[in-house]
Amino acid sequence: MNITLHIISVIFSIGFLMMIFELVRRKKLKENYALTWFFVGAVVLFFSAMGDSLGVVFRALGFIQASNAILVVSIFLILVILLGLSVAVSSLSTQTQTLTQEIGLLKNKLENAEKDDAKN
């Protein structure tokens, strides 16, 4: 792997990890979601830092360039995270549905109680 590419990918991986850490610290990102991202960041950093020293392994797997291997691994991890997000959104949407129904039913109950009060 080209030395410039090596350095850039290491810097970006570290920056990425720091960004996740900072988001968690400022409570903008919940720990449960942060964990998967930390894992991704760590894996990418590991591959970036190792670079060509993992060349034998990569070549055995059929990759010509170490950077290609990093790319492929990253994309798979991102797919896993995206799927996880869809699961999270599905559960949020179910929660919103239930809450909306409860608000509607409670408003109806309140209005009926107010009507009864007005009569008495």
Add this chain to the structure above:
Amino acid sequence: MIGENILVIVPAYNEEKALPALLRELAEVVPPRHTLVINDGSSDCTSSAARRAGVEVVDLPLNMGIGVAMQTGYKFAQRRGFQFAVQCDADGQHVPAQITMLLEKMRETGADMVIGSRFIGDEDGFKSSFVRRQFIGYFSWWIHLISGVRVFDVTSGFRLCNRKAIELFAEEYPFDYPEPEAIVLVHQSGLGVAETPVRMRERQGGVSSIGFFAGAYFVVKVSIGLLVRRLRSGK
């Protein structure tokens, strides 16, 4: 007047035009406190149109779609202790006077859910467009294939449920075009489904919620949804 402890659930999204006439018709069949309009986050005066008629109104703060609105009605029925619940479209397609026919069929068959059908018996009246009938036929075949139940008018929203079905739907109800899936849900929960001929009218106002792209989504989503239900239950 129907003497039973029955709730008529009318989900309504921007139906201010057709709603008053329907509610007048319903008032001849059930007392006003036995009619529940679920206003599904309408942007027009659906809510005040319903309130003027003196019926029960639940305003959902957001537009959540027919499935969520309908389930709100079943939760209401479940909590207020209603023994029966009827679904009735707000656009005037369903004829309130025919609720008694659904009740009769339920008494006769002991089914837990009775569907008012356009496609059985010799009732005339509005039968939907040619294209839609083909899709309805396809869903009917698909439901029969995967669950063994034979229902002809699978998309009919004119339905009567007894207490058991009310409790089931309060717990779980399909979202987005729920009618065909609800049939499979009822069947897989060990409850009985029956179908009885009714006469329907063309919608009295508003526009259909299903256009071309929504139609394509409808077909794919419901086909898969039905299949998933089958796989989930393992029956």
